[in-house]
Amino acid sequence: MADIVIGSGPSGIAAVKARLALGRAVILLDGGKTLEPEHAAPRDALAGTVPAAWEASDVARYKAGQYNASPGQIRKFSSDFAMEPAAVTFAEAGPVALRASRAVGGLSNLWGTAVLPYAARDMAGWPITAQDLAPHYRAVLGFLPVSARRDALADLLPDGLPEAPSLLTPSPQAQVLLARAVTRADKLAAQGLRIGAARQAVRDDCRHCGMCLHGCPTGAMWSAADTLRDMLGDPRLDHRPGQIVRAIGETDTGVEVHLSDGRRVTGDRVFLAAGVLETARILLASNGFDADSLTLRESQHGFLPALQIRPNRRRPDRLPHHTLPQMFVEMSDEAISPHLVHGQVYTWNDFYARDLGQTYGAKLPFIAPVWPVLARRLIVTQLFLHSDHCARITLRRAADGRLQAQVRLPEDTHARLQSAGRKLARGLRYLGLAGLPFATRLGAPGSSFHVGASLPMSEIPDARRSDRLGRPAGASRLHVVDASVLPAIAATTITLPVMANAYRIATEAPA
Template identity: 30%
Template sequence: MDRIKNLVVGSGPASIATVKALQDIGQEVEVIDVSYDLEHHIKHQVHTLSQKHVDSWKDEEKKRIFPPPKVSSSGVERRYIFGSDFPYRTPEHFQVNTTNCNTEFSHGFGGLGNVWGAAILPYSERQLRNWPLSLSELAPSYKNVLRFMPISAEPDNLQTKFPLFSENFETLKRNPATDFILQKLTNVEDNLRGNGIEFGRARLAVDASSGKRGCRYCGHCLYGCAYQSIFNPKTLFEDLQKDGLTIHQGFVVLELKENKEGVEVIAVSIDDGKVYNFFAEKVFLAAGHFATTTIVARSLNLLNTPIEIQSSQYFFFPFLTYKRHHYEIEFTLAEIFLEIENANISPEQIHLQLYGRSQIIEDQVAALLPSFISKDLALDRLYIIQGFLSSEDSDTLELTLTNKRPDSSTVEIKGIENPRARWVIARTQSLIRRSLIKLGLVPPFYLKVLPPGKSYHSGGSFPMKGEHETFSSDLLGRPANFKNVHIVDSANFPNIAGSTIAYTIMANADRIVRSIKFS
């Protein structure tokens, strides 16, 4: 097999940022990935729907393409795309056993970019204080990412700590409830700021323009975007494939071996079960932190060695308004961000996202409410707040490679509880209640804390400039004993901030590529 100049492992957000950066600087690049994909008959149905105006969609089409996910009082069990579970399918060559956690990772084409909530914020200077680089060093890469990823945003108070990094953006329209809540918050913003709370319109990787991929406000954002308005790496990769990018699909990368000639990539085909060897001058690991951690652990022969993975604790609680707001469901991603820095709760930042009405929330309300309370009465007043803690305040995960066969790997992942997480979350909800109740905005006492791993915001198994010689990587994401292997996903993060994660993953991948001295 011919030697590849630069080989990127994976097809999610980290991978597309790596590929785009390599192409920008004139480097040859190929991709290797499992790439489970949407079923052909569903692709055809989605394409047919995308050629129509929203108003002409038939009810039977919508029911077929946008089946709701399973929802309970514990939240969304799993969110599919157009009713397909392809983002979550796991090849038999990568076996995972879990304890006390709820992990999700993807071998789908586009990774978890197929089902993410599209919320994007850069890390603030404070959130980067334990990193071996500053916000100013990441800033050019945040800007580079916005050259291929759309952003919907509004200029607001969040800009002070979370720069927009672009003057070329458009904004999704507000619904009446969002307007009402933002106005209420604006009326008391000085008091909120005194409690360490800043707020603003949610920033989303969504095309808000009137162009071909602009949002059409169909109201099915959480089930799949037929118009491709929500940023998805898969869409860009499909475009790049048409332009000639080689993607070796159907391969699980198991292990890497480096010598003077370059890097040998050992992979198994999910089609015939045979092991294949690829050879590259440089390899970029963008497989997602679980898969990347497994590949590095196997390559370093860390068998039966527990590896800590940092995680952002995820929680949610309902949010009520005294005033009813009945409106058509046109958009269902996050509407408002609230950022909390309050030393009485934590030295770390806490990130909250407020969601308005959607079928998911309506189903969740039905699971939460006692039978004697009218569902319809509650729905026009109820919203959901999702929260994320920093890894310092959160439960952790532990991954152990327990078996490394010639054609497969087995890992065990377990959750390790941090009692501080529940303490911080309870006081966060209490602060929100005290701050907003006089405004007619009431967070009830119900609170749900999800198991570690459920936030999707995890990483840090081989942190840049980490203290341990083996369990660390350098500023270029290179783990121990490797000179031409670069971790470019969150497995190299020094910590996981209580914030969105994909934007910073992509920016850091871009930074690493542009910092390398290629021969």
């Protein structure tokens, strides 16, 4: 028999890669959703010519779909294929902004491509170490393209760097800021700040067309679906899209995966990588799984705006440029957190002026012409806190099989974020930015999508904890490999550590 992997997002693809490397046959089950032809056509039309030849009307239509997304939905390519509406997953969601995906490639169809490893200090007390993950970061880098350079972050976060890194050209604003960060590194370090170039999962043929937030026309931004396409020629891989899993059971000789249409798929082992919401739904419906609830932990995020004191000579809204995170900030301050606080710095993008108008337009309608000008000087840092300080989202199974969510938010989350914002604002002065910490705002629970730890790995597994191979107590052939099994969610980016851990579990699990 073959192994079964459920989910084709980043963790699922990492698990497939690892099992194939061991010589195993793999059945891959996923929801099977892909970009609809009517949305693929305008994407492909833009990809077929250089950005300088694009018609303004075609660009405007391409962008309009993202501007018109429903509240809570993240779109690319004007499509909702990669994100399930809340009502599909939740019977009762409350304020939870987290969403599931049943697309080929999962939520990697929508992500911002930021990749960092977890720092050793943020893995204290885990049943695995940063050193345990190091070879699996390297394995993942064998198929994950990463733009990076060795800079002020390399000593702190040495894993996850390609052997010969090359850097996606930063935006004109970011080039100035990064140069200042180098010359003022000592002053920044004295304040507990390290600033370096962002590391992004992007191919080096990026056209710098500025469409990152709308959907990359050429597919330079990595999606797990890209790697899956590359593997489909392997006769040992049986991809079965369009399969919604209801529950999982173990037998004396293997595993049974029960599908929503009543059919069953059998195999030797199952690697559950459906994403934290779908994984919880499946586990809570499975015989032999004793817990009646699971509690997600989040690295909650917020936004610190800042203004360039002296604008660039070249307008930042002129091509070429990209609109992915440009810089990473790592903050060390025991008074705020014993863990790293992580920041992702974004320079100009075409959502800024719209957001300013929507936020302040009703109060200040007479200065509407100012928003585009102000947006060209706006720099936004997305700040993340360690999950020790953030929301808990408890999930239970509703009578109809969907999930019910209940949120508990620590009283000091917002205060910690504001403290981090004030500290960063002081450091940003060295880069020629005027931080606006009074305008720092906290994201809704789950909206960071840096969420997991609902079945954390432990030396002693039980109904709500797994062993170091992602197996809940009593399971021997069921391995959970997505973010659900991380013992905590560090502030630094989540996708690369999840992929490395999935690759590790799938490598160490018996063949």
